[in-house]
Amino acid sequence: MAIRNLELGIWNRRFHIPNPAFLIALALSASCAPAGAANSTLTAIDGIRVGHDTLAERPTGCTVVLFDGAALAAGVSQRGSAPGTRDADQLQPTSAVDRVNAIVLSGGSAFGLDTANGVMRWVDEHATDSRRPPSGGPGVPRGVDVPIVASAVLIDLWVGGKPSIRPDADCGYRAAGAATTAPVQEGSVGAGAGATVGKILGRERAMKGGLGSAAITLPNGLRVAAIVAVNPLGDVIDPSNGTVVAGARNDNGSLADVRKLLRSGAALQRTSADDNTTIAVVATNARLTKADASRVATMADDGIARTIAPAHTTADGDTVFAVATGGWSGTTDVTTVGALAADVLADAIVRAVRSATSVAGIPAVRDLKR
Amino acid sequence: MRYCSAMKPVALAAACVAAAAIGLAAQSSARASSGITAVDGIKVGHYTLAERPTGCTVVVVDGDAVGGVSQRGGAPGTRETDLLNPLNMVDKVNAIVLAGGSAFGLEAATGTVRWLEERNIGWQAGPSRVPIVPAAILFDLGVGGNPKIRPTADCGYKAADAATTGAVPEGSVGAGAGATVGKFAGAGRSTKSGIGTASIALPSGLVVGAVVAVNAVGDIIDPATGKVVAGVRNPDGTFADARKLLRAGGSAQSRAGENTTIGVVATNARLSKALAARMALMADDGYARAIAPSHTNADGDTIFSLATGRWSGNADITVIGALAAEAVADAIVRAATQATSVAGIPAARDLRK
Numbered sequence: 001m002a003i004r005n006l007e008l009g010i011w012n013r014r015f016h017i018p019n020p021a022f023l024i025a026l027a028l029s030a031s032c033a034p035a036g037a038a039n040s041t042l043t044a045i046d047g048i049r050v051g052h053d054t055l056a057e058r059p060t061g062c063t064v065v066l067f068d069g070a071a072l073a074a075g076v077s078q079r080g081s082a083p084g085t086r087d088a089d090q091l092q093p094t095s096a097v098d099r100v101n102a103i104v105l106s107g108g109s110a111f112g113l114d115t116a117n118g119v120m121r122w123v124d125e126h127a128t129d130s131r132r133p134p135s136g137g138p139g140v141p142r143g144v145d146v147p148i149v150a151s152a153v154l155i156d157l158w159v160g161g162k163p164s165i166r167p168d169a170d171c172g173y174r175a176a177g178a179a180t181t182a183p184v185q186e187g188s189v190g191a192g193a194g195a196t197v198g199k200i201l202g203r204e205r206a207m208k209g210g211l212g213s214a215a216i217t218l219p220n221g222l223r224v225a226a227i228v229a230v231n232p233l234g235d236v237i238d239p240s241n242g243t244v245v246a247g248a249r250n251d252n253g254s255l256a257d258v259r260k261l262l263r264s265g266a267a268l269q270r271t272s273a274d275d276n277t278t279i280a281v282v283a284t285n286a287r288l289t290k291a292d293a294s295r296v297a298t299m300a301d302d303g304i305a306r307t308i309a310p311a312h313t314t315a316d317g318d319t320v321f322a323v324a325t326g327g328w329s330g331t332t333d334v335t336t337v338g339a340l341a342a343d344v345l346a347d348a349i350v351r352a353v354r355s356a357t358s359v360a361g362i363p364a365v366r367d368l369k370r
Numbered sequence: 371m372r373y374c375s376a377m378k379p380v381a382l383a384a385a386c387v388a389a390a391a392i393g394l395a396a397q398s399s400a401r402a403s404s405g406i407t408a409v410d411g412i413k414v415g416h417y418t419l420a421e422r423p424t425g426c427t428v429v430v431v432d433g434d435a436v437g438g439v440s441q442r443g444g445a446p447g448t449r450e451t452d453l454l455n456p457l458n459m460v461d462k463v464n465a466i467v468l469a470g471g472s473a474f475g476l477e478a479a480t481g482t483v484r485w486l487e488e489r490n491i492g493w494q495a496g497p498s499r500v501p502i503v504p505a506a507i508l509f510d511l512g513v514g515g516n517p518k519i520r521p522t523a524d525c526g527y528k529a530a531d532a533a534t535t536g537a538v539p540e541g542s543v544g545a546g547a548g549a550t551v552g553k554f555a556g557a558g559r560s561t562k563s564g565i566g567t568a569s570i571a572l573p574s575g576l577v578v579g580a581v582v583a584v585n586a587v588g589d590i591i592d593p594a595t596g597k598v599v600a601g602v603r604n605p606d607g608t609f610a611d612a613r614k615l616l617r618a619g620g621s622a623q624s625r626a627g628e629n630t631t632i633g634v635v636a637t638n639a640r641l642s643k644a645l646a647a648r649m650a651l652m653a654d655d656g657y658a659r660a661i662a663p664s665h666t667n668a669d670g671d672t673i674f675s676l677a678t679g680r681w682s683g684n685a686d687i688t689v690i691g692a693l694a695a696e697a698v699a700d701a702i703v704r705a706a707t708q709a710t711s712v713a714g715i716p717a718a719r720d721l722r723k
Contacts, residue, residue, distance in 0.1 A: 302665060310655070335663065
């Protein structure tokens with residue numbers, strides 16, 4: 001729990017500066033704490049590695065989550081109206097395959113689904129006994145190992161350069177090769193490199209989104225963690241106090257608060273699907289059935305509802321994957337895991353915009369506050 | 371008055387007083403409702419049983435409306451929700467029933483169907499008109515009396531007959547009569563909840579309203595402040611905050627099926643069946659924002675949408691869906707703030723005294 005408190009104290013809310021206690025703790029953790037002790041990101045869960053690949057040519061990229069081990073029940077909640085996904089149907093509880101080797105989050109709109117090809121190649125080349133892809137399935141001869149790689153994309157084609165530059169199979173391959181158990185790098189990287197938020201008053205009023213990750217560990221050893229690339233039409237809200245963290249800006253640069261705009265009937269500039277989508281992976285070390293993993297995905301999606309306003313619009317392809325590694329042998333219930341998944345995804349979304357840096361002239365929260 | 375309805379309950383009284391002071395409230399609107407009945411074509415009736423705190427609430431459409439549903443809780447009790455799938459044919463709804471009584475309460479819809487049939491209202495099927503009445507129930511069998519007392523067809527008939535376009539009574543009535551919240555640490559620490567309603571009217575004429583019977587395992591949160599409005603109680607009458615209990619390692623004490631939040635959102639906009647489904651899906655975000663945790667395996671959370679098409683203006687579905695989520699969250703907070711104590715279960719308004 002100390003890790004948790006530490007994380008909550010990163011920012012001094014009143015003065016909008018890093019909390020001095022956090023900086024001291026950070027220095028201590030970097031110098032003498034065992035590796036992983038201060039990890040409050042998705043890789044705090046055993047058996048999970050994360051890698052980013054960010055393109056140099058344009059702010060876009062992909063993020064790969066690799067799963068080691070066998071007990072990997074997975075589910076998905078797909079509630080945005082403009083999704084780009086791959087192998088999401090396979091995660092339905094009524095579908096046969098009940099494991100997943102990797103999940104790819106990518107920029108580049110539907111073109112970015114190409115990244116999963118590179119991840120499949122990487123998993124195929126690196127298959128080991130401890131990371132053996134599930135075998136076959138109906139119609140596939142026994143002995144053929146098919147890497148199971150689910151994927152979702154966000155659209156960032158308009159940000160900072162030529163739209164024809166987008167993540168491809170090599171991006172996915174490199175991100176898989178770069179995956180480590182180190183704390184996840186957050187901000188304007190990987191699938192969050194070109195992510196933006198608050199586009200309801202137009203692109204020129206948007207702020208920088210990004211990639212965030214968070215983890216919650218209970219005293220009994222249960223862990224629930226999330227990683228998310230935050231690129232919604234809507235604003236990002238801190239659910240602990242209802243305030244806007246990042247979103248559509250007024251002429252003077254202040255935050256407009258889309259909730260107030262909507263209730264006033266103000267004319268909105270952009271509600272098309274050209275610019276948006278939030279995509280996430282939540283994971284737990286609990287042992288869950290495939291149906292329970294779907295329930296966790298459904299409940300985790302409440303984290304998007306609480307931190308993004310509006311969420312799940314026709315202009316967003318919001319998608320949340322849930323994975324249970326089964327590495328923890330304790331007992332819990334799916335309501336607890338799902339509720340924590342919603343909380344930790346909300347945390348990760350707020351972290352994504354707080355850790356983002358300005359890109360291509362689109363300001364980030366941390367830059368506005370300087 | 372109707373602009374007052376778009377505000378948070380806390381701000382409501384002050385804002386309405388202020389409006390009265392400058393004479394705005396003097397305008398006599400034919401539609402005084404600040405709830406879902408502000409939507410043209412929507413009537414609401416409650417029936418509350420005398421024998422035990424339970425009952426039903428019927429939303430009656432004047433004619434018909436396009437409908438949709440979002441069913442995300444893990445322990446639902448529903449009727450005619452498959453019909454609302456956009457892939458399926460029937461695209462008209464005549465009434466929606468919300469009832470207590472767990473799955474037994476689905477019988478209430480039978481009475482509403484009878485009431486509609488007597489008025490020759492329904493989907494034309496050969497020689498017959500078949501009333502289309504989706505329904506969802508919540509579990510209140512453990513509250514205040516003999517659990518064998520539950521809403522029957524008679525309840526659904528009487529609630530439909532009582533439906534009006536007037537202001538909707540809120541609190542411990544109708545489907546909310548036996549509703550409670552904050553059962554994460556067991557029923558003994560729960561707080562009384564009920565049914566609430568809210569609406570938002572834009573200057574363009576678009577109206578979105580909601581009515582919700584709130585019986586969640588989770589706490590009720592005011593999304594404007596992040597604070598608990600009603601939920602798990604401490605011995606001193608303060609709220610423990612289920613979110614904190616959860617993060618501290620507490621696990622849910624409530625059993626599956628003993629909870630559930632059910633509601634209806636309605637708009638006067640004209641929507642296709644697919645867009646009505648999208649409206650329901652987005653409205654469901656109001657549950658996520660105002661209930662923590664929500665959509666659990668111990669809740670049968672379900673929300674229906676209705677588009678009456680009485681307003682000829684154009685509105686983006688993203689706007690309608692976003693306002694639907696806001697109205698649902700408002701209605702949930704009102705359900706908790708308007709409830710009165712029942713059967714020894716204190717309501718938030720009594721705890722504050």
